Amino acid sequence: MQETTIRIFHTGEVCVASALLFGGEHCSALKASGIFAKKSERLWLPVSAYLIEGEHGKVLFDCGWHREMSPRGVFDRRAQIGSLGSLPLYLTNQGLVGRGEAIDEQLAALGIAPEDLDLVLLSHLDCDHANGLSLVAGAKKLLVSEEELRFAENGSPVNRIRYCAKWWRGTKLAAFRWNGSDGPAGKSYDVFGDGSLVMVNIPGHAKGQCALKVTGRDGRFVLLYADGGYAKKSWEDLVLSGIADDRTEQKRSLRWIREQSLDKNCVASLANHDPAVRPHTIVL
Numbered sequence: 001m002q003e004t005t006i007r008i009f010h011t012g013e014v015c016v017a018s019a020l021l022f023g024g025e026h027c028s029a030l031k032a033s034g035i036f037a038k039k040s041e042r043l044w045l046p047v048s049a050y051l052i053e054g055e056h057g058k059v060l061f062d063c064g065w066h067r068e069m070s071p072r073g074v075f076d077r078r079a080q081i082g083s084l085g086s087l088p089l090y091l092t093n094q095g096l097v098g099r100g101e102a103i104d105e106q107l108a109a110l111g112i113a114p115e116d117l118d119l120v121l122l123s124h125l126d127c128d129h130a131n132g133l134s135l136v137a138g139a140k141k142l143l144v145s146e147e148e149l150r151f152a153e154n155g156s157p158v159n160r161i162r163y164c165a166k167w168w169r170g171t172k173l174a175a176f177r178w179n180g181s182d183g184p185a186g187k188s189y190d191v192f193g194d195g196s197l198v199m200v201n202i203p204g205h206a207k208g209q210c211a212l213k214v215t216g217r218d219g220r221f222v223l224l225y226a227d228g229g230y231a232k233k234s235w236e237d238l239v240l241s242g243i244a245d246d247r248t249e250q251k252r253s254l255r256w257i258r259e260q261s262l263d264k265n266c267v268a269s270l271a272n273h274d275p276a277v278r279p280h281t282i283v284l
Contacts, residue, residue, distance in 0.1 A: 004054035004196070004216050004284040006224075008270070008277065009106050010046040011064025012097035014128045018043050021230040021273075023242025025251075032242025035091045045273040047095070047128045049103050050224055052214055056192050057118035060107075060139065061212050061224055062272065063132035065097045066167075073099035084127055085164035093127055104135040114138035121191070121199060122173075123226035124209040125152040129272070130167045137171040144168075145189065145199065146175035148208025151245075183211075184256035185249070202228040202257065204250025205241065211257070216284025223260050223269045228253050231274045235261055 017034025018041055019027050034042055050061040068083045070076055074096075081090045100106065104114060117139035122130055125148055133142065152163040176199070182188035183200035189210070191197040199210040202225060211225040228250075229235050235258040244250045261269035267284065270277055 002055045002217075004052060004214060006214055006222055006282040006284070007051040007053075008279050008281070009049045009051065009064070009103065010101065010279050011049050011103050011106070011132065012047050012069070012095055012101050013044045014047050014065075014273065015042050015044050015094040015096075016092070017041055017242070019242040021045075021241060022233065022239045025240045025247050027240075027242040029243050033092045035088070043275075044096075045230075045275055046277070048270075048272045048277070049132075050212075051107070051112075052197065054196065056196065058112065058116060059119045059121060059191075059197065060103070060117050060136060061121050062123050062129045062226070063120065063136055064103050065095050065128060066132040066135060067097060067102040067105070069095045069131065070097040073097065073101075083131060085166065086161055088161050089127065089164070095128065095131075102135060103132050107136075115140075119143065119191070121197075121210075121212060122148075123212065123224075123272070124148050124206040125163055125168065126206065126227065127164070127167070129226070133168055133171055133173065142168075142171055142173040143176050144173060145201065145208040145210055146177050147187075147201070148206060148210075149173075149175045151207035182213075184252045200256075202226070202253035204228070204244050204246055204248075204253045206245055213260070214284065218284075220265050220267050220284055221263075222267050222282055222284065223257070224272075225257050225269065226272050228257050229271050231271055231276065232261075232269075234271065235269070 052059040114136040122144040178187040180188035187201035189199040215221040
């Protein structure tokens with residue numbers, strides 16, 4: 001087994017209410033949404049994506065924002081509302097994509113075209129993870145969990161605002177079914193069948209959300225836990241986010257993330273939006 005490299009990108013920023021990150025189990029969804037929050041009560045956080053390269057080729061985990069969020073590389077309210085599909089979603093998740101920050105632009109700087117990607121995996125279908133999918137739609141395969149796709153397209157009033165199907169419609173996004181029992185919910189997907197990349201269901205934030213566990217040849221691993229938490233504080237102190245699909249499942253998922261993060265073989269445990277995590281490369 002050859003060595004595996006994991007490159008962390010920041011594909012812009014997202015502005016959310018501070019209560020969304022660490023609001024806790026008694027925080028109201030309205031407060032966490034930030035719709036009525038003051039500017040001082042909102043935070044700008046990085047939006048990450050990850051390129052994993054190893055014996056199975058080039059795999060991208062999450063896509064970040066689309067360039068159309070910031071066509072000129074600056075904050076653009078009208079463009080964002082159009083890209084997100086609704087004013088309410090914009091009021092909750094405002095974004096900024098600087099010049100050269102969109103995922104296809106950063107890959108191009110490395111000499112990588114979307115067609116060079118062997119696989120794109122999505123942790124879940126929230127806007128700051130799937131909005132840029134069409135930028136890498138030329139990849140050989142695009143996958144998300146069947147449970148997440150079904151959840152995103154269930155037509156509930158909340159999900160009609162939270163998700164916008166145009167982010168993935170028209171692409172060849174396919175759904176995978178669980179083929180393993182790892183993780184807090186006993187649901188996982190071993191991508192290549194050798195344990196090197198395993199998508200582990202961590203429900204709570206979103207029904208079909210997955211963390212990606214990347215394991216190297218010597219058993220050391222990196223855990224990319226998407227929005228299972230927003231920083232180390234989340235799993236260290238078991239602090240729930242302000243908005244959750246299911247708080248009981250979210251707490252169970254955080255306990256699993258903590259268990260994995262404290263494992264002696266864990267090289268790094270990374271939340272997608274942790275401002276303490278800078279772009280860098282990890283070698284396993």
